[in-house]
Amino acid sequence: MSTDDKEQLPALDLRLTEENVDELYENAPCGYCSCLPDGTLVKLNQTLLGWLGYAREELVARRCLQELLTVGGRLHYETHCAPLLLIQDQVREISYQLLRHDGTTVPVLMNAILLRDADGQPLVIRVTLFDITDRRKYEQELLRAKAEAEDQRELLAVKNEELMRINAELDNFVYTASHDLKQPASNMVGLFEELKRTATFHDPEASGMVSMFEDALRQILGTIEGMTDVVQLQRQPDQLAVEPIGLQSFTEDIIRSLQPLVVPPAVFTLDFAAVPTLRLPRTSLHSTLYNLLSNALKYTVSGRLPQVWVSTSLEAGSAVLTVRDNGRGIDLQRHGQEVFQLFRRFHPEVDGSGMGLYLVRRLVQQAGGRVEVDSVVDEGTTFRLYLPV
Incomplete structure (x- = not known):
C-alpha cells in the first residue's frame, strides 16, 4: 500500500x-x-x-x-x-x-x-x-395466514363442488328444455307453412307480419339448436379421440357448404404450408372452423367483396390456425371481455344465437389450446387458435 x-x-x-x-x-x-x-x-x-x-x-x-x-x-x-x-x-x-x-x-x-x-x-x-419475540409474532402471523388460506381453500372446494352441481343441474335443465321445445317449435313451423298455403290474408300489412313471424320462428329454432350443441359439448369427455386431419381438403369441404350464404360468393385464400395437418377430434375441428367461417360470411360489409384468409403457422412449439376476414369487426375496447361469452351478440341486426364463439373457445380449450382475437371496426377480425402440435 x-x-x-x-x-x-x-x-x-x-x-x-x-x-x-x-x-x-x-x-x-x-x-x-x-x-x-x-x-x-x-x-x-x-x-x-x-x-x-x-x-x-x-x-x-x-x-x-x-x-x-x-x-x-x-x-x-x-x-x-x-x-x-x-x-x-x-x-x-x-x-x-x-x-x-x-x-x-x-x-x-x-x-x-x-x-x-x-x-x-x-x-x-x-x-x-x-x-425472539418479534420472530415468534412473525411465525404466528404466518401460521394464522396459513390457517386462513386453508380455510379459504376448503371454502373454495365446497363452492366449486356446489357450482359443479348447479352446472350439472343447469345442463340437465337446458338439455331437457331444448329437447322438449324442439318438437313443438318444429310443429309451429309446419303449421305456419300450412296456414300460409291455405289461408288468404286481406290486410295489406299481413305480408310483413308473416315475414316477421317466419324470422322469429327461425330464431327460436336456431337458439334451441345452439342450446343443444352447448349441452352436448359440456357432456363430452375431456379427452376425445383425435386423428390427423389434412386441413386443405377439410376446409374446402366446409367452404363449399357455406358459399350459398353470401351473394356474391366470398373469396377464400388458404395457406396451410407451415402446418398442413392437425391432430384433433374431427367433430371439434369441423364445429370450430364452421363457426369461424360462417361468422366471417355473416358479418360482411354491404358493398364490399367478402374475403377470408385461413392459414397456419408455428409459434413457440404451437400450431397457430388463423382465420381473418374483412367484415364489420368488433369494438374490443367496449366488448373485449365479452367476445367469447354465451349469448353475447354485437351486431343484433344479423341473425344469430350468440353461441358460436363460446363453442369455439370451449372446443379449443378442450384440445389443450387457447384463442386470441384482434379486430378493427369496419376493417375485419382475426382469430388465432393456438393448438398443440
Missing part, C-alpha cells in the same frame, strides 16, 4: 479500542448467564436481568436456570437439554419461554456449552439467550 493510500484512510477513533469488557458483557444485545452443572445461577448480565425483572441478588446462588423456565420448558431442560450437554458439551437454538418476575413470559432461543475441569468433570455451563 502506498503512502498516499495510507493518508486517504480515515483516522481510527482510538476510543473504539478501549471498550470495557465488563460493559460489553453486561449490556450485550443478548442475555448471558453462567450456572453450575446442577443449574444453580452464578452469573447473569444486566440484559438478562432487565428481561426478567429481577435484581441480581435475587437470582445468583438462589435460583436455578431451569426455575426461570415454564413448566414445559423445565421438563424439557431436565430430560433432554441437560443430558445432551453431558453427552456432547453443547446445545444450540433450543426454544424456551423465560418466566419474568411479573409472571409474563419472553420467548428465547438458547445456546449453551459445558466447560470441564482438568479431570474432565463438569465445571460450569455458559448460556446465551436471544429474545
Whole structure:
C-alpha cells in the first residue's frame, strides 16, 4: 500500500479500542448467564436481568436456570437439554419461554456449552439467550395466514363442488328444455307453412307480419339448436379421440357448404404450408372452423367483396390456425371481455344465437389450446387458435 493510500484512510477513533469488557458483557444485545452443572445461577448480565425483572441478588446462588423456565420448558431442560450437554458439551437454538418476575413470559432461543475441569468433570455451563419475540409474532402471523388460506381453500372446494352441481343441474335443465321445445317449435313451423298455403290474408300489412313471424320462428329454432350443441359439448369427455386431419381438403369441404350464404360468393385464400395437418377430434375441428367461417360470411360489409384468409403457422412449439376476414369487426375496447361469452351478440341486426364463439373457445380449450382475437371496426377480425402440435 502506498503512502498516499495510507493518508486517504480515515483516522481510527482510538476510543473504539478501549471498550470495557465488563460493559460489553453486561449490556450485550443478548442475555448471558453462567450456572453450575446442577443449574444453580452464578452469573447473569444486566440484559438478562432487565428481561426478567429481577435484581441480581435475587437470582445468583438462589435460583436455578431451569426455575426461570415454564413448566414445559423445565421438563424439557431436565430430560433432554441437560443430558445432551453431558453427552456432547453443547446445545444450540433450543426454544424456551423465560418466566419474568411479573409472571409474563419472553420467548428465547438458547445456546449453551459445558466447560470441564482438568479431570474432565463438569465445571460450569455458559448460556446465551436471544429474545425472539418479534420472530415468534412473525411465525404466528404466518401460521394464522396459513390457517386462513386453508380455510379459504376448503371454502373454495365446497363452492366449486356446489357450482359443479348447479352446472350439472343447469345442463340437465337446458338439455331437457331444448329437447322438449324442439318438437313443438318444429310443429309451429309446419303449421305456419300450412296456414300460409291455405289461408288468404286481406290486410295489406299481413305480408310483413308473416315475414316477421317466419324470422322469429327461425330464431327460436336456431337458439334451441345452439342450446343443444352447448349441452352436448359440456357432456363430452375431456379427452376425445383425435386423428390427423389434412386441413386443405377439410376446409374446402366446409367452404363449399357455406358459399350459398353470401351473394356474391366470398373469396377464400388458404395457406396451410407451415402446418398442413392437425391432430384433433374431427367433430371439434369441423364445429370450430364452421363457426369461424360462417361468422366471417355473416358479418360482411354491404358493398364490399367478402374475403377470408385461413392459414397456419408455428409459434413457440404451437400450431397457430388463423382465420381473418374483412367484415364489420368488433369494438374490443367496449366488448373485449365479452367476445367469447354465451349469448353475447354485437351486431343484433344479423341473425344469430350468440353461441358460436363460446363453442369455439370451449372446443379449443378442450384440445389443450387457447384463442386470441384482434379486430378493427369496419376493417375485419382475426382469430388465432393456438393448438398443440
